[in-house]
Amino acid sequence: MEKHGRHLGLGCGPLIDIAVHGFILDTVNYREFCRRHFGGFLEHVPEIEFKYDGSVMKTAQIIEGSGFRIDWPLWERDGATCTPCYHGSDCH
Template identity: 30%
Template sequence: MTATTLTTATRTGRSLVTAAEFETLAAFCAEEYGLERCVAEQVVDQALALVHVMGTSGEGASMAPSQSVDPGWHTLILHTGWYAEWCERSFGYFLHHQPNSKVRTRGLMVDVVGRLQAAGFEVDERLWGTAADCNPPACCGDGPCC
């Protein structure tokens, strides 16, 4: 008798767009927000996953990006025509960004990370302020680690 292990493959936010679209978004994010390219790629990846989960779950009002991921969502929105088409194609409606940075608590970020993971996305917890070794560039700014 052989034991089989079932593994659930995770997906990335980057997988939700074409390579050319991701390249455009990551390059813009790096330039516009002064991020190293590798960081901008992670930020855009996480923003795509977040917006997708917000849009497909219909629970966007109860979710928010971390301070580190927010530039990724701004990057998406600033590509207005593309963003509108992507929203329509991905979940059937335009998902508005209604900022409220005062709700960025560690508890909310942990909840958002859990929702992203439940939807099958890879999560870079350093960008959400939920990593065990939290540090200032990765924290959302409300905990003792910052």
């Protein structure tokens, strides 16, 4: 989220997307996470289409490089797939 707008081609696969949405629904913990890591609440705009460009593993590596622990087997499950984009955009 902190790299948004830098056109790095980041995103998650379908399995991680489900987990992220589950976390967002836990609004108390999601709000605190956003405050602690980003200084304020981050809005979520659901994406509806997945592209298959191989950016899932790149995303995991960048997240890990930012100091977060990665559950590699979870990310690798969708490693060959791609990230969500909204219709009409080329978000990568």
